[in-house]
Amino acid sequence: MMLKRNDLCWCKSGLKYKKCHLEFDKKLSDLKRKGYIVPGKKLIKTKEQIEGIKKSAEINNGLLDLISENIKEGMTTEEIDKLTYDYTISKGGIPADLNYDGFPKSICVSINNEVCHGIPSNDVILKNGDIVNIDATSILNGYYSDASRMFMIGEVNEEAKNLVKVAKECLNKGLEEVKPWGFLGDIGAAIQEHAESNGYSVVREFGGHGVGLDIHEDPFVFHFGKRGTDMVLAPGMVFTIEPMINAGSHEIFIDENNGWTALTADGSLSAQWEHTVLVTEEGVEVISK
Template sequence: MAIMIKSRQEIALLREAGRIVGQTYEVLRPHIKAGISTAELDKIAEDFIRSKDAIPVYKGYGARAARAGQPAVPPFPATICVAINNVICHGIPSSTQYLKDGDIIGIDIGVRYKGWVGDSCATFAVGKLDDEAQKLVDTARRSMELGIEQARAGNHMGDIGAAIQSYAEAQGFSVVRDLVGHGVGHSVHEDPQVPHIGRAGTGLKLRTGMVFTIEPMINVGKPQTRLLADRWTICTADGSLSAQFEHTLAVTDGAPELLTLP
């Protein structure tokens, strides 16, 4: 594991990239309503990101040739990842996929600016949610916040996962195990990995200058996942709702610093 410790100057540049991510959500927010297609949301996001002289980091990401027993993975074709209802993450925007009242939609945004990456995700309500969906969204947000509170120098990675897991499970939900947070720097995926389950006091010791995401994916049903034929979209295996929130943060000498705020 090669963990890059960032300097204050590098964190300032990561904050600039993250701010563009945060601003993109503010641009998207008034458009997230019934009747809009996810492709329209994608275009709004891309146009804004490029207007800030930044690059959508997901677009073209992740192409992989066929491996033994595994089909090839095409490059991701869009600026944002969308996750409606039972989709956990990495859904592809489409001109035939329209939002409906009562949906929840997770929108994941990554940008590269001046060589540094910002990465964040938020789940939005489309119209009025039923009680279960609202509780899920609230729990996913609070789970992320509790994980962030543990991201302090001297704590351990397991403290983050334990805080998330104990809270989400106490609310009657499950935490996805197969997908984790990650370091962020010049690349959107660096060491360390950040599990969203764990045991307090275990795992990697956190140090000032680490930069990574905390991005718990919380399911109404069981934590198992299912990959669709497009090789990108990951859904809940049991068809239950899923919600996610994510920030990129820097570990400091005090409280963690969120880098993906507008």
């Protein structure tokens, strides 16, 4: 049904359409007519939804802060999982990873050549020199937030330190490209350019994703590609940027023993940082980090 100028806006702001999303919708329609890929209304979060996602992110950010304060050599990854569950539940949230498509734990802990989806275990103990990605996703009142950080355990060699640094720079390069009415392809191109200029590669099989009302939503966010391509970035979109950067080849494989953990095919190190971001009228706001 076509909204009239004086109807209440579809975003449930309580404002008349002409005062809220009329010009926004016209801009998207014009871009679509010109052949661009534009987001549907389901991908544009309302003010109420954005506030809900931000409250979820308070738990997610607090959890990663707590892990930062406690992670150490000799700690088992199962201890990190227990810390995650206990903290999240104490704050009224739910660990989104737990039982998601059968994933058995509350958080992903991926070490050295593990690219992502490492499963916590009492048998895995953090060692001096390890680099560790911890990927947390939290639910609060039906709203989701998602972020990951890298940790360096004890004395880490220069190769590993540099990979962790460049992976963070890749995330930041992607963030710089998040502009209203820009393109998703701009994000991927910037990340790929920076990674490859430093002699590293970008994992192809995994990418960022819409998030907020579910753990994975559209759009898929490639971390490689060409500028000026893919979906138009419109204010109100919420998604993750989470480049996985390998020291060697970009090729990976999935551990057949657990069906989850991705590892580098050549055994090289891998590093990843992730933020949940909101496209605003001015640029980008980091929600979970």
